[in-house]
Amino acid sequence: MSRADALRPDFSLWHLIAVELRRQRQIRKISGAALAIMLDCDRSTVARYESGDVQLPIARARILDREWGLLGFFENLVKHAKNAQDLDWWETFKEYERRANLVKTYEPSLIPGLLQRENYARAVFEIGRRTDVDEAVAERLARQEILTRKDPCKLMAILDTAAVLRAFGDADVMRDQLGYLLEISERPNVFLRVTSDRLVGYDCIGGGFTVLQTPTGDLGFATYGSTGHISLDPLDVQDQAIRYDQIGMSSLTVEATRAFLRKTLESIS
Template identity: 85%
Template sequence: MSRADSLRPDYSLWHLIAVELRRQRQIRKISGAALAVILDCDRSTVARYESGDVQLPVGRARILDREWGLLGFFENLVKHAKEAQDLEWWETFKEYERRSNLVKTYEPSLIPGLLQREAYARAVFTTSRRTDVEEAVAERMTRQQILTRPNPCKLMAILDTAAILRIFGDADVMRDQLSHLLEVSEWPNVYLRVTSDRLIGYGGVGGGFTVMQTPTGDLGFATVGSTGHISLDPADIQEQAIRYDQIGMSSLTIEASRAFIAKTLESIS
């Protein structure tokens, strides 16, 4: 089954846009290459719009509406999709994560899920009053397999100092978790850094976010308060990548980050 055939327009406006773009093109008997000329992009970009791997930008939505006489149809769909809550956002997130060859993430409050130990994850879910703690823990452990599979995903993670110092569970849980961070930081596909231990403000600070790169398209995820937002818009993803670099400029080196984690581990009584 192709990516386009697996789209769910009944759950996602972005999937509806992808399906409708393909349908409208086929109705007009226009090839993907011909549509690429109309949109001033290459054929592969059109294919990614139709597969849902990349979101249709509002500017190109306007071009479609003008060329096909659709009176704002695609432009309005795109605008609504940008504001809507995708009912399958978590499934979309996990699908991109499974296909990722590179994940960049910044976490201000917790150890990133891909690096959490089972006991730490259980403590986090219990503290947040999840009713499905064991199922959530099992899912999180399964997700971590992308780091140990053949041709493993590369993970570049920046953790705020608070995420290292904040205790979930008891002392044994935190010792186990910090020891694990030291171990995985030596893996060739994991690059782990901590923000400055001077507890000063730094550029790009805000909620946590993740950028995933896959062979067919990229995804950005950001947290705002208690809610999350995913985006396939290249402009949104680029903005998150810039934030990651800004935070990285104010962070410790990889070696200094290991030293800070080790120092914190030694201080746990």
């Protein structure tokens, strides 16, 4: 089954847009190559729009409406999709994460899920009053396989100092978690840094965000309180990547981060 055939338009407006784009093209008996010419892009980009790997930009939605006489149909769908929260956003995120070859993430509140130990993760979910703690922990640990598989994903993680110092669970849990951060930071595919006291404010301060790079397209993910928002829009993804670099410019180096983690670990009584 192709990725286009696996789309779920009943759960995601972006999936609906991808399905409808393909359907409208086929109704008009237009090839993907011909549509690419109309949209001023290459054929592979059209394929990625139709598979849902890349979100249709509003400028190209307007071209479709104009050329096909659809009176704002695609433009309105894109506008609604940008303002909506997909019911399956978590499943979409996990699918991109599984295919990622590079993950850039900033976390202001806690250790990122890809770096959490079992007992730390359990404490996080218990504090959050999850009713499915065992299942949630198992899922979180399973996601970490991308860092140890045959062709491991590269992880570039920046943790706010508060995320390192904030305790979840007892002293044993935190010793285990910080010791693991030191251990995994030695792996060639993991680059771990902690913010310094020179960190200045940045756009959308208050929530964490992640950029996933995959062979078929990139995804941006941001958290707002207890909710998450994903975007496949290249401009949104680029904006998050820039924010990551801005935070990185006023963060500790990898070596200084290890020293900070060792000092923090030694201070736990």
